[in-house]
Amino acid sequence: ASQGWTTDAILVAIAGTGLTFGMWWVYFVVPAADLLHAHRDRSFGYGYSHIVLFGSIVATGAGLHAAAYYIQRHSELGSVATVVAVAAPVAVYLVVVFGAYLLLVRTWDRFYAVDVLIGLSVLGVAVGLAAAGLSTAACLLVVMAAPAAIVTRFELFGHRHLADITAGGSRRSSRH
Numbered sequence: 001a002s003q004g005w006t007t008d009a010i011l012v013a014i015a016g017t018g019l020t021f022g023m024w025w026v027y028f029v030v031p032a033a034d035l036l037h038a039h040r041d042r043s044f045g046y047g048y049s050h051i052v053l054f055g056s057i058v059a060t061g062a063g064l065h066a067a068a069y070y071i072q073r074h075s076e077l078g079s080v081a082t083v084v085a086v087a088a089p090v091a092v093y094l095v096v097v098f099g100a101y102l103l104l105v106r107t108w109d110r111f112y113a114v115d116v117l118i119g120l121s122v123l124g125v126a127v128g129l130a131a132a133g134l135s136t137a138a139c140l141l142v143v144m145a146a147p148a149a150i151v152t153r154f155e156l157f158g159h160r161h162l163a164d165i166t167a168g169g170s171r172r173s174s175r176h
Helices: 007-027 032-038 040-071 079-105 110-131 136-166
Strands: none
Touching: 007 040, 007 079, 007 136, 032 040, 032 079, 040 079, 040 136, 079 110, 079 136, 110 136
C-alpha cells in the first residue's frame, strides 16, 4: 500500500474542515443571544438542547474518523454507510440548532424552516450520490455543502430576517 496523501485523503480533509467551519457558522445564524436576553424564562430547554447538539458534533467527528478508515481501506463499512455516518449527525445538528431556535421564539419561522429543508435535502443528495457510485470523498464534499448552503442563503437574505425578528417580531418572516 502506498503511503502519503491521496486525492481522497485531501478531499476528506477539506470536507471535514469545511464541515466544521460550516457547522460553527450555522450555529451563529440563529440570534440566540438576543432571544435569550428577551426571554430568559426559555433558557432551560434551550440549554439542555445542547446535550443533543454536542452529541451530534461528536458523532460528526466519529463519522469523519470512519471516513478516514474507509479511504485507507481499514473499514468494514461500505461507501453509503460511511457517508451516512457523517451525514446523519449533521442532519441531527441542523434540526437541533433550528429546533432550539423554535424553543426560544415559540412560533413557526418559515425562513429557518427553509434552511433546515435545504440542509437536509443536500445531505440526502450526498447519500443518494454515494448509492449511485460517486466516490465517498466527493460525497463528503456534498455533505460539506449542506451547512454552506444555509450560510450562503443567510448571508444573502437572512440579515433582513434577523433584523425583523430581533426588532420585536412585528414584521415576522411570513413574507420571506
